[in-house]
Amino acid sequence: MTMTDPIPLIIGPGALGRLLAVRLATRGETWLAGRRRLPATQTLTTPEGQTLVRCLPTTTLDALPTHTPLVVHLTTKAMAVEAVVASLRQRLPAGTPLVLWQNGFGVQRLVSDHWPGPVLCATTTEGAYVEDDRHVVHAGHGQTALGSLDGRHQDLARRLAGRLTAAGLPTESVPDIRLRLWRKLAVNAAINPLVARFRIRNGQLRDRPFRPMVDAVIDEVAVILDAEGVTPPEGVGVSGWQALVWRVVEGTAGNRASMLQDVLAGRPTEHEAILGPLRAAARHHGLPTPTLDALYRELDGVK
Ligand SMILES: NC(=O)C1=CN([C@@H]2O[C@H](COP(=O)(O)OP(=O)(O)OC[C@H]3O[C@@H](n4cnc5c(N)ncnc54)[C@H](OP(=O)(O)O)[C@@H]3O)[C@@H](O)[C@H]2O)C=CC1
Ligand SMILES: CC(C)(CO)C(=O)C(=O)O
Structure with a gap:
């Protein structure tokens, strides 16, 4: 396979990958790669109920285009990233930029330290799910x-943010992505493990017996993030984190969170990517994490 112009390549053709692929394909050629070849025609239903249909070149990891892509958007789940990146090292030129879209905050550090080209991290509140293939x-x-993570590659980040925005995914290039990844992680830690464990929609967390469980997670997370120097977007300390988490619960009340969807579908969950960095930071600062540990054990046991 050959490409003449630098083209974005999306690896990980799940909900987020297909959202990016169909949206970016409205602006120009875009490749989509996975473990298996997908149907080339992909349909996206927009939040307004419109239908976008795009015919995309789809491929597999072992048959990637031979020319350097403009950028690789990596949209697998967190636990697949290390293996995919290891295989990309043999298949792509060293300077190829990567954008990591995973929730959590583990692989981002690892890949940023080891990938020879620019690595950008993205955090998004877009929501998507796969209806069928x-x-x-x-x-x-x-x-x-x-x-x-290190504040470099700002021109690249601005250019890519511009392309995503033009494709209908409003994106800002930011100097403080570490802070934003932690904040998203805090929200995910307070919501995802509990809704996955009790198989409930996000909004049910507002009711008993779940509300005090959420507050217990927030209490632990707030102390850890304070020790890490991570502040909530508004307010301070526990009350700032509570305001953030309950705002997201309110705004996504009808959602089945991603971790619940994974449990229901019998897929592995991203509990390590979300709870792992908090537990590691707590150990580093000598802080106890009984609530997070119990949630972690529970999810680690789910097959
Ligand atoms: N969906 C959403 O709305 C949002 C998702 N995110 C984050 O984005 C990331 C992706 O989420 P989402 O799209 O929902 O996840 P999905 O589970 O829908 O998609 C993951 C995709 O990765 C593919 N994959 C797994 N292993 C490999 C591999 N080795 N090589 C290539 N492809 C592989 C899977 O392939 P296969 O189909 O073969 O299993 C699947 O298509 C997660 O970290 C999530 O937390 C963040 C915000 C919103
Ligand atoms: C914000 C939240 C919890 C929305 O459901 C989410 O990011 C997820 O489902 O993973």
Whole structure:
């Protein structure tokens, strides 16, 4: 396979990958790669109920295009990233930029330290799910922030943010992506493990017996993040984190969170990517994490 112009390549053709692929394909050629070749025609239902149909070149990891892509958007789940990146090292030129879209905050550090080219991290509140192998639903509009952990590659981040925005995914290039990844992680830690464990929609967390469980997670997370120097977007300390988490619960009340969807589908969950960095930071600062540990054990046992 050959490409003449630098083209974005998306690896990980799940909900987010297909959302990016169909959206970016409205602006120009875009490749989509996975473990298996997908149907080339992909349909996206927008939050407004419109239908976008795009014919995309789809491929597999072992048959990637021979020319350097403009950028690789890596949209697998967190636990697949290390293996995919290891295989990309043999298949792509060293300077190829990567954008990591995973929730959590583990692989981002690892890949940023070891990939020879620029690595940007993205955090997004866009929501999408796969309806079937030819159809992705963009369930709700959100915002995306993009930047590198060490503050480098700002021109690249601005250019890529511009392309995503033009494709209908509003994206800001930011100098503080580490802070934003931690904040998203805090929200995911307070919501995802509990809704996955009790198999409930996000909004049910507002009711008993779940509300005090969420507050117990927030209490632990707030102390850890304070020790890490990570502040909530508004307010301070526990009350700032509570305001953030309950705002997201309110705004996503009808959602089945991603971790619940994974449990229901019998897929591995991203509990390590979300709870792992908090537990590691707590150990580093000598802080106890009984609530997070119990949630971790519970999810680690789910097959
Ligand atoms: N969906 C959403 O709305 C949002 C998702 N995110 C984050 O984005 C990331 C992706 O989420 P989402 O799209 O929902 O996840 P999905 O499970 O829908 O998609 C993951 C995709 O990765 C593919 N994959 C797994 N292993 C490999 C591999 N070795 N090589 C190539 N492809 C592989 C899977 O392939 P296969 O189909 O073969 O299993 C699947 O298509 C997660 O970290 C999530 O937390 C963040 C915000 C919103
Ligand atoms: C914000 C939240 C919890 C929305 O459901 C999410 O990011 C997820 O489902 O993973």
